[in-house]
Amino acid sequence: MAAARSALSPADVPRPGLRERKKTKTREAIRAATYGLIRQQGYEATTVEQIAERAEVSPSTVLRYFPTKEDIVLTDEYDPVMAAELAARPAGEPWSASLRHVLRKALDLGAGEEAELTRLRTRLLAEVPAVRSRMLENMSATGRVLARAIAERTGLDPAGLEVRIVSMSLVGGLMEVSRYWAEHDHEEDLAELVDRALDALENGLPALREGHREDHRGCHLEGCPEGPRKD
Numbered sequence: 001m002a003a004a005r006s007a008l009s010p011a012d013v014p015r016p017g018l019r020e021r022k023k024t025k026t027r028e029a030i031r032a033a034t035y036g037l038i039r040q041q042g043y044e045a046t047t048v049e050q051i052a053e054r055a056e057v058s059p060s061t062v063l064r065y066f067p068t069k070e071d072i073v074l075t076d077e078y079d080p081v082m083a084a085e086l087a088a089r090p091a092g093e094p095w096s097a098s099l100r101h102v103l104r105k106a107l108d109l110g111a112g113e114e115a116e117l118t119r120l121r122t123r124l125l126a127e128v129p130a131v132r133s134r135m136l137e138n139m140s141a142t143g144r145v146l147a148r149a150i151a152e153r154t155g156l157d158p159a160g161l162e163v164r165i166v167s168m169s170l171v172g173g174l175m176e177v178s179r180y181w182a183e184h185d186h187e188e189d190l191a192e193l194v195d196r197a198l199d200a201l202e203n204g205l206p207a208l209r210e211g212h213r214e215d216h217r218g219c220h221l222e223g224c225p226e227g228p229r230k231d
Contacts, residue, residue: 027065029055034072035117043073043128070134073124082106083149091153096202098153099170103194119186125175126182135175143168173197 016024033054037046048069052059066072082102089098124131144158146167151158177193 023065026055026057026061030057030062030065031072034069035120038073038120038124043124043131068134070131071138073121073131074135074138080145083145086146086149087152089153096198100195100198103174103198104191107191107194119182122178122182122186126179132179139168139171139175143171146171169201173201 030051033051034046037050037054046069048059048062051069051072052062055062062072066075082105085102085105086098089101093101125135126132143164144167147158147163150156150163150167154163156163174194174197177190177197181188181190181193
């Protein structure tokens with residue numbers, strides 16, 4: 001079966017109107033000002049007033065676009081793009097293959113950013129409690145976006161327990177990938193870490209799988225159906 005056209009194809013993206021382009025320009029100016037100040041003086045020392053001055057907007061404008069300083073660091077355009085990309089995958093494609101495809105697309109988008117900026121964002125997530133806390137708050141919204149995409153693809157209820165567990169497990173797993181990558185000085189390949197995360201979500205921990213097989217093969221552990229093996 002041929003894959004559906006990518007939701008990320010430039011030909012599929014309508015050109016935004018003047019008002020939307022102005023909003024995008026303002027949003028990008030605020031982000032650029034924030035990251036520039038953080039590089040110079042650190043996250044804690046950077047204030048909304050300083051961000052507004054550098055971006056040449058008012059503090060109220062900053063807060064209208066980003067309710068908190070943490071949101072400036074965390075907000076991106078990936079959620080709707082990933083949901084659209086997931087919905088566009090062929091219906092018969094295995095779920096794990098679809099996820100890997102979509103996340104590779106997201107990584108490609110991230111690679112379009114300045115590499116140092118990507119590392120800075122993940123380092124702030126790992127090191128700044130306020131950023132991490134806000135990220136945890138935002139995860140529920142991202143999980144809902146993903147749950148709707150899963151529901152559209154599978155016909156399941158987006159509010160159903162299983163769909164919610166799958167979507168939030170994936171979102172939480174990706175957050176931990178970002179933290180792990182930063183905590184290890186960004187030395188490992190991010191795409192490989194994402195693949196490892198998906199392997200863990202899909203198959204569980206190797207040690208647990210081995211223990212499960214050993215349990216049923218030799219019945220070494222208490223609680224197996226036949227009771228512990230008698231050697």
